[in-house]
Amino acid sequence: xxxxxxxxxxxxxxxxxxxxxxxxxxxxxxxxxxxxxxxxxxxxxxxxxxxxxxxxxxxxxxxxxxxxxxxxxxxxxxxxxxxxxxxxxxxxxxxxxxxxxxxxxxxxxxxxxxxxxxxxxxxxxxxxxxxxxxxxxxxxxxxxxxxxxxxxxxxxxxxxxxxxxxxxxxxxxxxxxxxxxxxxxxxxxxxxxxxxxxxxxxxxxxxxxxxxxxxxxxxxxxxxxxxxxxxxxxxxxxxxxxxxxxxxxxxxxxxxxxxxxxxxxxxxxxxxxxxxxxxxxxxxxxxxxxxxxxxxxxxxxxxxxxxxxxxxxxxxxxxxxxxxxxxxxxxxxxxxxxxxxxxxxxxxxxxxxxxxxxxxxxxxxxxxxxxxxxxxxxxxxxxxxxxxxxxxxxxxxxxxxxxxxxxxxxxxxxxxxx
Numbered sequence: 096x097x098x099x100x101x102x103x104x105x106x107x108x109x110x111x112x113x114x115x116x117x118x119x120x121x122x123x124x125x126x127x128x129x130x131x132x133x134x135x136x137x138x139x140x141x142x143x144x145x146x147x148x149x150x151x152x153x154x155x156x157x158x159x160x161x162x163x164x165x166x167x168x169x170x171x172x173x174x175x176x177x178x179x180x181x182x183x184x185x186x187x188x189x190x191x192x193x194x195x196x197x198x199x200x201x202x203x204x205x206x207x208x209x210x211x212x213x214x215x216x217x218x219x220x221x222x223x224x225x226x227x228x229x230x231x232x233x234x235x236x237x238x239x240x241x242x243x244x245x246x247x248x249x250x251x252x253x254x255x256x257x258x259x260x261x262x263x264x265x266x267x268x269x270x271x272x273x274x275x276x277x278x279x280x281x282x283x284x285x286x287x288x289x290x291x292x293x294x295x296x297x298x299x300x301x302x303x304x305x306x307x308x309x310x311x312x313x314x315x316x317x318x319x320x321x322x323x324x325x326x327x328x329x330x331x332x333x334x335x336x337x338x339x340x341x342x343x344x345x346x347x348x349x350x351x352x353x354x355x356x357x358x359x360x361x362x363x364x365x366x367x368x369x370x371x372x373x374x375x376x377x378x379x380x381x382x383x384x385x386x387x388x389x390x391x392x393x394x395x396x397x398x399x400x401x402x403x404x405x406x407x408x409x410x411x412x413x414x415x416x417x418x419x420x421x422x423x424x425x426x427x428x429x430x431x432x433x434x435x436x437x438x439x440x441x442x443x444x445x446x447x448x449x450x451x452x453x454x455x456x457x458x459x460x461x462x463x464x465x466x467x468x469x470x471x472x473x474x475x476x477x478x479x480x481x482x483x484x485x486x487x488x489x490x491x492x493x494x495x496x497x498x499x500x501x502x503x504x505x506x507x508x509x510x511x512x513x
Contacts, residue, residue: 101127104156106196111152114192120145122305127153130279135300137293138281141429144305147189150175150249150279155190157247158222159197168220169200170244175225176268177251178259180205180376181383186251187225199223206230207376214239228256228264235271242272250296253282254289254422258398262292269296283429284422315432317440317463319452321473324445328359330471331415334441335365335393341411342386345395346427347371348416353395356415360393367393398423413441417448421458446473 098111098119119127122140129136130153140146158172177183187203194201201223202216210230217224217239224231224240234240250256256265280293280300293300322330335343347353353369360367368382368391386394398418412431418424424442432438442463444452456463 096124102131103127103152104159104197106159107152107156107193110193110195110197111148113195116148120149120305122146122303123149123152125303125305126150129301129303130154130277131156133157133277135277135297136279136281137297137300137302138279139283139285139302139304140281141283141305141425146251146281147186148193150251150281151186151190152193154223154247154249155194155197155199158199161246162199162222169222171221171224171241172244173223173247173249174231174242174245174272175223175249175251176228176231176256176265177225178227178255178261180207180227181379182252183225183227184380190223190225194223201225204230204234205376206233210234228261228268232264232267242268245273245276247277247279248272249279249281251281253280253292254284254286255426257288257292258420258423265292266295284425286422314436315428315438315440317428317442317459318466319442319444319463320466320469320471321444321449322469322471323473324447326471327415327443327445328356328363330443330469331360331413332363333469333471334413334443338411340392342389342409343393343411343413344409344430345393345413345415346418347395347397348418350397352416353397356395357393360395365393366391367395369395371397398427408436410437411439411441413443415443417442417444417451417455419451421451421455424455425458444473 096119098116099108101119101124103111122138122144126136126138126149130150136150138146138149140149154173154175161172162169175186177186183203183205187201190201200219200221202213202221203225204210204213204217205227206229210233213230214234217234231240235242250265256262278296278298278300280297282289320330320334331345345356347356347369350369350371350373353371357367357369368385370379370382374382382391382394385391395415409431412428414424414427418427428438428440431440442452452463
């Protein structure tokens with residue numbers, strides 16, 4: 096099937112072609128025609144399945160038909176609610192590309208930055224608004240946003256919304272949104288609390304499911320290493336030694352833990368940076384840009400900050416800390432193995448995490464491969480000082496060899512000076 100078989104208008108087909116899309120993904124094939132017919136949608140889709148295009152493209156077409164004259168100050172027609180700044184920015188950028196030849200007005204609002212520019216855009220009038228809950232409610236309270244003319248409401252990443260404690264904000268919005276509207280509800284997992292919320296929001300929805308319930312992508316190979324807490328950095332160094340030059344997204348439980356891990360990695364001569372909620376928006380975007388440009392190899396992130404990270408062909412994800420919620424594991428490793436690419440997810444478990452691993456395996460149908468052959472197995476007793484010294488000696492030897500070989504390879508590639 097091609098995009099021109101989905102009932103899309105020519106300006107959008109032209110934008111899609113310029114974006115480089117050839118064939119719609121499964122969720123796009125199923126969702127776009129249903130949304131164009133004004134059905135409510137309950138979508139269950141993992142990250143990397145093309146979900147944003149599945150709702151953004153038909154929204155642009157529907158609003159284009161309603162409001163063809165964009166010279167006047169248009170009313171707000173579509174609200175897309177998403178949990179994090181990074182994801183909001185990413186969605187707005189995609190809308191910009193799909194909207195290239197239809198010229199609807201759109202903008203994005205999020206917290207963590209001054210509101211001035213966002214307010215200016217709202218005053219000029221927008222038809223599509225991408226927002227995070229806190230900034231949306233704040234600007235509504237200040238009188239800058241009215242939801243009276245909303246025709247389409249999208250709740251994206253619903254499970255993450257609830258994980259981050261936005262349930263009260265969502266229920267507050269439900270009360271002020273028009274009763275008569277089209278609602279699109281998307282979630283990577285569908286636990287009971289999400290099902291209950293969807294029943295409150297949707298009217299006879301069309302259900303679209305492109306992955307097994309709370310499952311991980313088949314394109315991701317999963318491995319787990321068991322070790323002790325004091326050996327985790329050494330084990331990580333051992334693992335990284337086998338991943339030569341590949342870019343890697345590492346997950347940390349906490350913001351301070353992410354910063355601490357970056358300091359340790361830099362001591363080991365790795366190019367690493369952290370991205371989390373304590374960093375400014377400009378800093379986060381700059382760091383993410385450096386990672387996408389391959390100027391840093393390791394990006395250490397917390398779960399909240401990682402939401403919206405969209406990196407083409409990212410192969411490796413490492414859970415330096417095991418998540419205590421099984422569905423979070425699904426979200427994390429979904430950063431790799433996107434759009435049919437092969438991914439590898441590696442997890443490091445200390446004794447306190449073993450119960451969490453069991454819960455993940457129950458959700459995951461036991462597909463995590465245990466790696467036994469490594470120098471830092473999980474034991475009841477910690478490594479002795481003598482063993483630590485021997486390992487550090489061996490580690491420095493391997494590092495010297497690595498940098499010497501890399502230097503030799505660089506010199507081989509240098510052109511002759513004739």
